[in-house]
Amino acid sequence: MSDAQEQAGASAKLEHSTYLKVPFEEKDVVKALGARYDDNAKSWTVPKTVDPAPFEKWEPEQRAYINVPIEQKDQAKALGAKFDGKAESWYVPGDLATEKFEKWAGDKPTPELDMKTYLKVPFTEKDEAKELGAKWDAKLNTWYAPEGADRASFEKFKPEQRAYLDVPFKEKDQAKELGAKFDGYAEAWYAPGGADLKNFEKWAPAHDFDPASKAAERREFVQNKEMATAFRELPQEQALEKFPALAGTYGAVKQLESSVQAVTTAEGKDKVMGEARERLAAQIERSGPLPLKELALERVASEAPAQPAAERRQPERAAEPALER
Numbered sequence: 204m205s206d207a208q209e210q211a212g213a214s215a216k217l218e219h220s221t222y223l224k225v226p227f228e229e230k231d232v233v234k235a236l237g238a239r240y241d242d243n244a245k246s247w248t249v250p251k252t253v254d255p256a257p258f259e260k261w262e263p264e265q266r267a268y269i270n271v272p273i274e275q276k277d278q279a280k281a282l283g284a285k286f287d288g289k290a291e292s293w294y295v296p297g298d299l300a301t302e303k304f305e306k307w308a309g310d311k312p313t314p315e316l317d318m319k320t321y322l323k324v325p326f327t328e329k330d331e332a333k334e335l336g337a338k339w340d341a342k343l344n345t346w347y348a349p350e351g352a353d354r355a356s357f358e359k360f361k362p363e364q365r366a367y368l369d370v371p372f373k374e375k376d377q378a379k380e381l382g383a384k385f386d387g388y389a390e391a392w393y394a395p396g397g398a399d400l401k402n403f404e405k406w407a408p409a410h411d412f413d414p415a416s417k418a419a420e421r422r423e424f425v426q427n428k429e430m431a432t433a434f435r436e437l438p439q440e441q442a443l444e445k446f447p448a449l450a451g452t453y454g455a456v457k458q459l460e461s462s463v464q465a466v467t468t469a470e471g472k473d474k475v476m477g478e479a480r481e482r483l484a485a486q487i488e489r490s491g492p493l494p495l496k497e498l499a500l501e502r503v504a505s506e507a508p509a510q511p512a513a514e515r516r517q518p519e520r521a522a523e524p525a526l527e528r
Contacts, residue, residue, distance in 0.1 A: 219297050221249040223261035233261065237371060245287075252405045265297025269307035279307065316368075316400045316407045320348040322360035332360060343367060343389040364396025368406035372424050378406060423491070431487040435480070451493035452483055 225233050225247045230240075237253040240246075249255050255263055271279045271293040280286075282303050284293045295304050324332045324346045333339075335356050337346045348357050370378045370392040375385075381402045383392045394403045433442040434449055442449055456479070463475050486493075 218301065219265040219267045219295070220251075221255055221258075221263045222266050223247045223249065223258055223263055225261050229261075233258065235371075250405070267295040267301050267304070269293050269295060269304050271307050275307075279304070316366045316394065316403060318364050318366045318394075318396060318400070319350075320352075320354060320357070320362045321365050322346040322348060322357055322362055324360050328360075332357070343386075343391060345386075345389055365393040366398075366400060366403065367408060368392045368394060368403055369408040370406050374406075378403070427488050427491050430492060431484045434487055434492075435484050446492075448492050449487075452487065455483065455493055456480065 220241075222241070223233060223238060223246065225238075230247070233247050234240075236257050238247045238249055238258065241248045247261075249258055249263065266287075268287075269279065269284065269292070271284065276286075276293065279293050283299045284295055284304065286293050293307070295301055301308075321340075321343075322332060322337055322345070324337065329346070332346055336349060336352050337357065337360075338349050339345075340347055346360070348354060348362060354362055365386075367386075367389070368378065368383060368391070370383065375392065378392050379385075382398050383394055383403065383406075385392050392406070394400060430446045430449060433445055434452065437445070439453055443453065456476075459479055460472075460476060463472050483493075
């Protein structure tokens with residue numbers, strides 16, 4: 204490490220961040236909850252602006268990653284640093300103060316908002332825009348003028364300054380109140396030119412920002428709302444015809460009806476079932492209907508006719524051994 208690098212590292216602020224142990228098949232779940240993927244750490248992390256409580260199941264751990272030259276690894280290890288083989292990097296565990304490690308504080312890239320000049324290019328004129336130097340942003344499905352390009356050359360394509368944002372669906376109203384606008388073609392929110400980007404820093408997109416996945420998240424949210432409304436308001440047959448995925452939830456209803464039949468009055472049953480149905484509707488809104496496969500065996504059991512108590516066969520008791528005299 205050169206003197207200049209060491210000075211730069213010493214002036215950098217070293218802070219712990221919350222990292223998660225996320226199985227690959229659950230990555231979309233943590234992403235929907237607001238986690239971001241840290242390419243340096245090869246791990247999912249919880250931004251400081253996001254509530255860490257929903258991530259408890261993924262064993263959150265506080266870490267501060269550091270850039271340790273190989274010739275100084277023993278020094279870092281002696282101070283308590285640990286090595287993450289997956290990320291191929293040393294880090295400071297959450298129970299250690301970071302001051303002793305600040306000389307290794309790296310210039311870790313963090314998501315930043317970037318204003319770019321985006322263009323409205325008709326498909327028939329894309330070759331002309333390309334010849335002028337325009338670039339295609341595949342994730343946002345739009346053309347833009349690269350930094351340093353002569354903006355005047357693109358006037359016919361109505362250049363507009365934008366900084367695209369990674370806004371979770373549940374935070375869209377907050378972003379809108381701050382002045383963000385929605386691009387229906389790119390299916391993403393953006394801060395228009397002239398906006399104060401400090402107001403939007405919490406939504407700075409990470410390197411793996413994918414508006415298509417956000418669009419899928421929005422569609423799922425809307426569909427869950429529609430399914431919950433159908434479950435609340437429509438007869439079962441109509442609701443299932445419109446949303447076959449509700450079969451698992453109705454299986455749970457049938458199972459519950461069977462279990463409360465013998466333990467409460469008709470009035471009490473209506474109250475219990477009403478409360479249960481509302482809880483199920485709220486669950487549909489949050490995370491979708493119950494999977495059918497998980498209830499299949501339980502539904503079969505619940506559909507079997509109940510056996511009167513008097514006819515239930517009691518298990519035979521084993522004969523007691525004779526006492527030796």
